[in-house]
Amino acid sequence: MKVAHSPLHIRHDGGKELHRGELVPCFEMPVRADYILAAMRRAGFEVLEPRPFPLESLLRVHDAGFVEFLRTAHAEWRAAGKEGFMLPSGFPARALRRDHIPTGINGRMGYYAFDASTPIVEGTWDAALAAAHCALTAAAWVAEGEKSAYALCRPPGHHAARSVYGGYCFLNNAALAAQHLRDQGFGRVAVLDVDYHHGNGTQDIFWERSDVLFVSIHATPETEYPYFLGYADERGEGAGEGYTRNFPLPRGTTWKEYGIALDAALDAVGGFAPDALVVSLGVDTYEGDPISAFKLSTEHFPRMGRRLAELKVPTVFVQEGGYAVEEIGANVAGVLEGFLGR
């Protein structure tokens, strides 16, 4: 399997996040990619740098003002005499307007964000853009005939909506991959999100569309981040009605219950008869994950991969979360090798 990876991911580093009332170094850290990369090489996968894509590629799933904000935010921050990482502290939440974009950098940052856990540092744009190019490159490989490909994206993407960032995510890599497959002639594309957290951004992007199915298995937002999307009653709207499916599971879920939800999710994907599949591959479902509460062990990830292979459609894997850094490589490789039937 070809792996798309960019060393530029390391440019997104040095920020802190608000976590349980403390400002701590981000769980989403560069070494995650190093561990995955080592596992990819151990597995004998060919690791390639991403191709370049025009900026307009991003606008297929993101708002132009949002992309411009991400591209220029930290430079504007520095031009205003500020230093270090950017973290918003006020948001257009309940009882506030959402229809006006403040001109100042603090308000604009809050407008485009939904949490205080996603710092923007000087190199964030370079890293996020490189991750998006990894996803687009992996999708291009599959469009060109590969049966499967893996985008080693960092930062991840599935929490990023059309014009909102958060949850360590800036550009929605999986949505970009799915859209690229659509644009290359795949009529129906399914996105299956197996990250511990709901892929609220991907759901938002494809909410009103019937050509891209979004299916997610995740920890219930009743107790888990992102809290405000990912409930079972969300099924899409307009033309997209019925093309979003959520399978929320409680904290403490083991492989036994997970497997049942995975079967149901795969049934939903299979019923859609997709021409291609994008997997938002988070491995924070792992029992050792420091911020999550599912109980999958390393041996379960190859099983997940084998089940995904049964769909028998061209598949793009896109890296999302996973914060047990020493085990992340084995868990990701497990899914991919299981998929390949090794």
Next chain:
Amino acid sequence: MKVAHSPLHIRHDGGKELHRGELVPCFEMPVRADYILAAMRRAGFEVLEPRPFPLESLLRVHDAGFVEFLRTAHAEWRAAGKEGFMLPSGFPARALRRDHIPTGINGRMGYYAFDASTPIVEGTWDAALAAAHCALTAAAWVAEGEKSAYALCRPPGHHAARSVYGGYCFLNNAALAAQHLRDQGFGRVAVLDVDYHHGNGTQDIFWERSDVLFVSIHATPETEYPYFLGYADERGEGAGEGYTRNFPLPRGTTWKEYGIALDAALDAVGGFAPDALVVSLGVDTYEGDPISAFKLSTEHFPRMGRRLAELKVPTVFVQEGGYAVEEIGANVAGVLEGFLGR
């Protein structure tokens, strides 16, 4: 002038706020009240503890589920094995649902909040309730015949909406005072908010009502907190259309420009012919304020007070912001003594 003050304010202490990318002790600190109290005593004002009021008094302007959340939040936090102050990090901002209240404490906290700058500590409820009682007591004094009264509230209130807290505010003291005056037979009540920041919570509470006029002079939300409310085009809705008036001013505003806006605001209040007035009295318009950018000096606050007196209506002053702690007493006393024509 009678002053309502409760020593319980000190129970709200020890939290930190996310400020410009750093977690710092709150600018809204107990010593603020100490400095104001000393100035009240120097001015010869009679300082009294607030009367008790039934919990139902709060429900005249706040949502019952919201009040219950504030009342029980920190106990629930501790029962879940957590310690220290509570600070939300994910919010129902753009591209997320606002129609579902998560059951878990983290999600519920984010649901009811709109910033990461308003910690809840063990004693927050006691202090917020005491502050609400101070405002209700000052309103009761005026209802009973006093020409004016001052509620030395801490924590402040004007950022707290019907079911949302933020901006150091939990219960909306000024809105409670205005509602109490209405309930005691004052047919038309005006709220004039002169805090540096827009009183988004008060505006939200009275947005659709014509019996309470809300007028605010504040720094433009284009660049200043709370960013997402307080623009000049917001004028109320439904029955309340025309009964909200905002006068946003740029950073760097001096007394000269402020005075012009104050005249316009007082014209709006006078045109409403109120039977009583509530002043949301923030003195963070002071040039030495550490988080604000207006240029009023201590000599301007008595002038503000004199102009307010020209309305010649029973007036309840309710303390809001002001973070230049050593000068806060003189600035607050300046407004009140100016009002009294001393």
